[in-house]
Amino acid sequence: MLTCKDFLAELSDYLDERIDAELRAKLERHITECPNCWVIADTTRKTIQIYKGMDPYPIPSEVETRLMLALEKRMAAKQK
Amino acid sequence: MTASSQAGFDETTLVTQARGGDNRAFAELVKHYEAKIFRLAQHITQNREDAEDVLQETFLKAYEHLDQFQGNSKFYTWIVRIAVNQALMKLRRRRTDKSVSLDETIDTGEDTVTREVAAWGEDPEQQFTREELGQILDASIQSLAPTYRSVFLLRDVDDLSTEETAEALGLSVPAVKSRLLRARLQLREKLTRYFKRKGDDTFAYL
Numbered sequence: 001m002l003t004c005k006d007f008l009a010e011l012s013d014y015l016d017e018r019i020d021a022e023l024r025a026k027l028e029r030h031i032t033e034c035p036n037c038w039v040i041a042d043t044t045r046k047t048i049q050i051y052k053g054m055d056p057y058p059i060p061s062e063v064e065t066r067l068m069l070a071l072e073k074r075m076a077a078k079q080k
Numbered sequence: 081m082t083a084s085s086q087a088g089f090d091e092t093t094l095v096t097q098a099r100g101g102d103n104r105a106f107a108e109l110v111k112h113y114e115a116k117i118f119r120l121a122q123h124i125t126q127n128r129e130d131a132e133d134v135l136q137e138t139f140l141k142a143y144e145h146l147d148q149f150q151g152n153s154k155f156y157t158w159i160v161r162i163a164v165n166q167a168l169m170k171l172r173r174r175r176t177d178k179s180v181s182l183d184e185t186i187d188t189g190e191d192t193v194t195r196e197v198a199a200w201g202e203d204p205e206q207q208f209t210r211e212e213l214g215q216i217l218d219a220s221i222q223s224l225a226p227t228y229r230s231v232f233l234l235r236d237v238d239d240l241s242t243e244e245t246a247e248a249l250g251l252s253v254p255a256v257k258s259r260l261l262r263a264r265l266q267l268r269e270k271l272t273r274y275f276k277r278k279g280d281d282t283f284a285y286l
Contacts, residue, residue: 012261039199040268043275047268050205051237054217056119063132067114068107070136074143075103 002030007037015045095155099146106146110139113156116238117163123221123229124167127174134170138163153247157240160248164230196272204275220270228263235260 007030013019014027031038059067089112097105114135121134142149142159149158205213221229234245235256246256 012257012264036197039197043200043272044264044268046200047264047271048236051217054237056115059115059118064114067136071139074140
């Protein structure tokens with residue numbers, strides 16, 4: 001029998017679908033019997049979905065300007 | 081606008097052109113990745129000024145050492161590795177103990193213990209404006225330990241594979257996996273405070 005601790009240890013691989021069919025069946029049996037682990041699996045999956053592909057804020061224009069100036073300077077030095 | 085900036089982003093071609101001395105191609109790579117590198121640097125250094133330094137040093141180093149880029153990993157993984165090293169150097173300079181690393185062992189598994197277990201409502205993020213949601217997500221990542229933060233950011237936000245994340249951070253694959261699990265569980269718990277179904281209580285599931 002799988003314990004909740006066993007289930008949690010496999011949770012990442014389960015959500016990433018990186019486990020074999022036999023283990024998957026065991027984990028799925030566990031969550032049909034354990035509402036607590038079902039909720040954890042479900043809300044962890046949703047957590048990953050919400051974050052996936054979250055765009056970074058555009059960098060402030062003055063930061064980009066300084067970056068590009070530093071780069072141009074280095075490029076010019078290299079070409080001399 | 082040039083033809084190349086209208087076309088889709090083709091990393092392999094741009095890297096080849098940049099290696100051949102095409103500075104415009106390199107600048108295009110910089111523009112494509114600058115915001116992600118700046119975000120990562122801010123998450124590691126927790127300091128905007130340091131993050132800007134890291135941003136500049138990363139791309140200057142990448143430019144200098146472009147001939148060392150092997151092409152058997154993604155260009156992004158390669159620059160992340162440079163950025164992480166630069167960011168850790170900043171932290172070491174700021175601290176006296178000099179022992180900053182992303183590889184510190186922190187825990188004995190205690191932090192996988194889940195305290196708050198509650199189901200979420202349907203599309204819980206809809207209750208918040210885009211801006212509010214962004215702040216919630218940012219603050220939640222910020223509250224993670226630094227070693228978890230970078231693993232989660234690269235693996236789940238930037239969508240690198242476990243192996244690429246390990247390579248970029250200089251960690252072993254098992255170390256990435258255990259940090260990722262803890263980061264995911266901790267974030268899940270933090271977000272539950274905002275997203276749990278109204279009227280639900282924790283004890284209903286225990």
